[in-house]
Amino acid sequence: MAVTHEDAAAALRLANEAGERSAMLRGYQSTAPHLILWGVIYAVAYAISYGRPAQANIAWAVLIVAGSVASMVIGGRDRSDRAAGSKKWAIVPALFVTFLAFIMATAAVMQPQDPKQMAAFVPLVVAVAYIVMGLGAGRRIAFAGVALGVLTLVGYFGFPAIFMLWMAVVGGGTLILSGLWLRRV
């Protein structure tokens, strides 16, 4: 079989495009359950913050720990983590600890006066994380981050009286819908 330069270039282009698309879709599949999980956690935790603010702190603590454990289980079941025999699964708890430390350090330095400030800050950081991740892993993840960030700001500045309820419905809903959107690809 004679393969010309043009044939080789075209074949490599086809192979690269197919491989990149496959990897991107694989990334969407891996990310989707995490988005849905954290969307549900956001919805429940913000709803408690709105309806029962006295129980908000304990509810957030319990839900964050439960969500982190669930994320680790989901990550552990992900074939890409198991198949390579790598330590990739360890990234999830490491990221979680880093994220938590960053939030706590920021709160200590900035001394927010209103619970809404932290309630907006955390999803904004999450939104940035999704945008950064999406730039490499696929634009749908970046879109989810943009939507979460924009809607958080809209709720914070536009509807401060019902901000917690806004985040429960809109913030949690954005993550859940984004996860379903990724899964449909």
Added chain:
Amino acid sequence: MDAAASTDGPDEIIHQSLRLRIMATLNALPPNELMEFTRLRAVLGATDGNLGAHLTTLENAGYVRVEKEFVARKPRTRAGITARGRTAFMRHVAYLRELLDRPAAE
């Protein structure tokens, strides 16, 4: 070593464009992971018959494994790349790259 997987030339089984794209798509998955036929069909924009025929060719070459099962009483077909297939694909891609690196007049 069989002719299809020779290092001296292109892999004649993989070089066909849809089979190349099938192999590239499955090669991007982690080892032992399978992709559903319907998803593969959508990713590649192929028809049932065309994709099925090329998967059979790749399966017969030992490059791809196809698993058929019933899930909730519905048939499900999944395909994944084998270790042999991964090696052949990488070798074919290396051949193409090497060809591109050669002077055009050669």
